[in-house]
Amino acid sequence: MTEQSTEILYLPNARYTWGGDEFLFVEFDEAMNLTANYLATTVAHGLEQLDLPGVVDVCPANASLLVRFDPDVLGGEELRRRVQELEAQARTATQHTVETRIVEVPVWYQDPYTAEVVQRFREGYHQDPSGTDLDYAAKVNGLEDAAEFIRRHHESPWLVSMVGFVAGLPFMYQLVPRARQLEVPKYLSPRTDTPPLTVGHGGCFACIYSVRGAGGYQMFGVAAAPIYDPGQELPDFEDFLILFRPGDIVKFRPVDEAEYRAVQEQVEAGTWRYKQAPVTFDVEAALADPATYNRTLLEALDGAEN
Amino acid sequence: MALRTEQPGLLTTVQDQGRIGYYNVGIPQGGAMDQESAQTANKLVGNTAAEAVLECTYMGPAFTVDAPTTIAVAGAQVPVLVNGQEQPPWTRLELAEGDAVTFGVLRGGARFYLAVRGGVDVPEVLGSRSTYAIGRLGGMGGRKLEAGDVVPVGCPTGELPAVTELPESLRPALGGAQELRIVWGLYDHLLTEEGRRRLVEEEWRLTPVADRMGLRYEGPGVEWIQREQPFGAGSDPSNIVDAGYAVGSIQVPGGTQPIVLHRDAVSGGGYAMVGTVISADMDLLARATPGTVTRFRAVPMEEALRARRERAARLQEIWAL
Numbered sequence: 344m345t346e347q348s349t350e351i352l353y354l355p356n357a358r359y360t361w362g363g364d365e366f367l368f369v370e371f372d373e374a375m376n377l378t379a380n381y382l383a384t385t386v387a388h389g390l391e392q393l394d395l396p397g398v399v400d401v402c403p404a405n406a407s408l409l410v411r412f413d414p415d416v417l418g419g420e421e422l423r424r425r426v427q428e429l430e431a432q433a434r435t436a437t438q439h440t441v442e443t444r445i446v447e448v449p450v451w452y453q454d455p456y457t458a459e460v461v462q463r464f465r466e467g468y469h470q471d472p473s474g475t476d477l478d479y480a481a482k483v484n485g486l487e488d489a490a491e492f493i494r495r496h497h498e499s500p501w502l503v504s505m506v507g508f509v510a511g512l513p514f515m516y517q518l519v520p521r522a523r524q525l526e527v528p529k530y531l532s533p534r535t536d537t538p539p540l541t542v543g544h545g546g547c548f549a550c551i552y553s554v555r556g557a558g559g560y561q562m563f564g565v566a567a568a569p570i571y572d573p574g575q576e577l578p579d580f581e582d583f584l585i586l587f588r589p590g591d592i593v594k595f596r597p598v599d600e601a602e603y604r605a606v607q608e609q610v611e612a613g614t615w616r617y618k619q620a621p622v623t624f625d626v627e628a629a630l631a632d633p634a635t636y637n638r639t640l641l642e643a644l645d646g647a648e649n
Numbered sequence: 650m651a652l653r654t655e656q657p658g659l660l661t662t663v664q665d666q667g668r669i670g671y672y673n674v675g676i677p678q679g680g681a682m683d684q685e686s687a688q689t690a691n692k693l694v695g696n697t698a699a700e701a702v703l704e705c706t707y708m709g710p711a712f713t714v715d716a717p718t719t720i721a722v723a724g725a726q727v728p729v730l731v732n733g734q735e736q737p738p739w740t741r742l743e744l745a746e747g748d749a750v751t752f753g754v755l756r757g758g759a760r761f762y763l764a765v766r767g768g769v770d771v772p773e774v775l776g777s778r779s780t781y782a783i784g785r786l787g788g789m790g791g792r793k794l795e796a797g798d799v800v801p802v803g804c805p806t807g808e809l810p811a812v813t814e815l816p817e818s819l820r821p822a823l824g825g826a827q828e829l830r831i832v833w834g835l836y837d838h839l840l841t842e843e844g845r846r847r848l849v850e851e852e853w854r855l856t857p858v859a860d861r862m863g864l865r866y867e868g869p870g871v872e873w874i875q876r877e878q879p880f881g882a883g884s885d886p887s888n889i890v891d892a893g894y895a896v897g898s899i900q901v902p903g904g905t906q907p908i909v910l911h912r913d914a915v916s917g918g919g920y921a922m923v924g925t926v927i928s929a930d931m932d933l934l935a936r937a938t939p940g941t942v943t944r945f946r947a948v949p950m951e952e953a954l955r956a957r958r959e960r961a962a963r964l965q966e967i968w969a970l
Contacts, residue, residue, distance in 0.1 A: 364927055368895065375880055399669055400670060404893045405891050409892065507672075521880065528883070528884065
């Protein structure tokens with residue numbers, strides 16, 4: 344049966360504000376949703392295309408856009424005017440599509456690496472020190488057990504809605520209606536340690552920790568291959584040391600220990616490549632009928648060469 | 650030519666003017682936190698403003714030089730000793746092969762900058778030599794200095810300036826209370842009137858939690874408006890749907906301790922920013938030590954831009970020496 348969404352594409356009025364004398368901030372919506380993310384990505388792309396002297400960094404986020412500029416070269420008011428024009432263009436467009444790709448990310452759920460760190464940060468850090476992060480996530484989402492949570496986590500694709508925090512860390516938003524979003528609180532107090540490539544979750548967002556360090560998201564598993572390669576040793580990183588871009592679509596694929604080790608061997612040998620395929624992401628179609636639309640996305644991935 | 654590190658100091662890193670243009674993928678701008686002091690040190694040894702220097706935090710390194718070398722130290726008040734003899738601060742120093750440089754105990758400020766004629770010559774990564782430790786990029790193998798490190802020095806490109814010492818009038822005042830000018834904005838509307846008042850009218854004190862990522866203050870706390878949180882933002886009224894962080898912006902997780910983000914801050918996250926320290930006052934922040942009594946003063950954008958021009962003029966004056 345097709346699952347109809349209650350959400351539709353809408354184009355809210357953005358809120359413009361300043362971060363001191365060097366940052367323009369545009370909030371497309373207070374709440375997380377696909378439309379606001381589409382606007383952030385689209386306006387960011389348009390601004391990059393303009394290549395305005397004085398624009399230093401264009402940082403699209405989940406539902407907002409941060410632009411760093413040099414006020415000695417480009418006045419803030421002039422920048423705001425240009426961004427507002429781009430916003431108006433995005434609002435009046437008749438098609439709302441983004442040219443992007445779908446990438447398959449193998450994940451070893453319930454792995455021993457994150458399990459060890461989960462055990463180290465219970466009392467004083469976690470809402471439910473008696474169980475694991477996965478048990479807790481299943482419970483707060485009203486699911487039967489960890490296995491059901493894991494299934495829900497990888498059965499539908501995710502949109503990379505923002506890249507940042509630390510180098511190359513993707514925030515991901517699951518392409519399902521709001522009622523089916525997996526939501527989990529962040530840790531009560533952030534951990535001082537998170538294994539690299541941990542697949543985490545906080546609020547409605549999944550993330551993959553690109554590097555070892557502090558973190559507050561619940562930990563579910565570990566991705567098998569790097570998403571940040573400062574030495575640019577793997578072929579997927581030939582052009583740039585960071586894998587993900589806002590607008591990328593991610594499909595998690597559960598793997599067991601044997602397959603995890605096999606991927607690691609390919610990484611070691613320098614031969615690992617992510618399975619991926621180009622797709623045109625259509626926001627209206629995704630919102631109108633997520634289940635059907637997700638199947639088209641996954642078909643594109645199935646047809647990809649590994 | 651190189652500096653041979655005997656002791657690394659507490660936190661000594663290679664920094665330049667920063668890595669601009671990769672914030673959109675989570676790589677912070679980095680660079681010397683006190684740009685004015687770093688540039689002054691470069692000026693005194695005849696470098697360009699863009700050369701990499703060593704940023705030394707609280708406790709300096711100890712090193713010897715393997716060839717005649719010209720150095721200058723600027724920033725925090727620290728005794729500079731060459732073969733045990735104290736040298737004048739903010740002054741160009743000529744070292745002979747085998748000379749040993751050590752530093753005494755800081756008397757004011759938090760960070761000082763060691764420039765060496767020719768610049769610290771580590772490879773550029775993404776257009777900068779700055780150390781980004783979490784991402785293992787830049788500097789000495791992407792990390793802070795360690796004992797035994799041999800810090801490479803480049804070839805001089807410019808003439809030595811006539812000036813050998815920075816005039817007293819151009820040296821920053823160190824220690825004492827600070828006033829940091831901020832521009833309201835970003836998510837300040839999520840604070841109550843009283844919360845906004847407290848931020849800019851009460852006194853705040855810098856805690857020991859102050860590093861290249863951010864500086865945390867204690868004080869009377871602020872108040873958030875109670876509201877139903879938007880979807881995806883998280884349950885605390887200080888939470889927002891994760892967004893990009895402006896450098897210099899102030900966040901107040903839970904409403905208790907304001908944190909001012911500095912040059913190595915994470916590029917985004919889920920805490921509301923309620924204002925931003927103006928670009929002209931970011932060097933001042935870098936000089937604050939724990940306990941520093943601080944007032945945040947809200948200024949209109951015109952004043953932020955005027956302060957920016959004044960700072961540029963002061964730097965120009967230093968470069969014109």
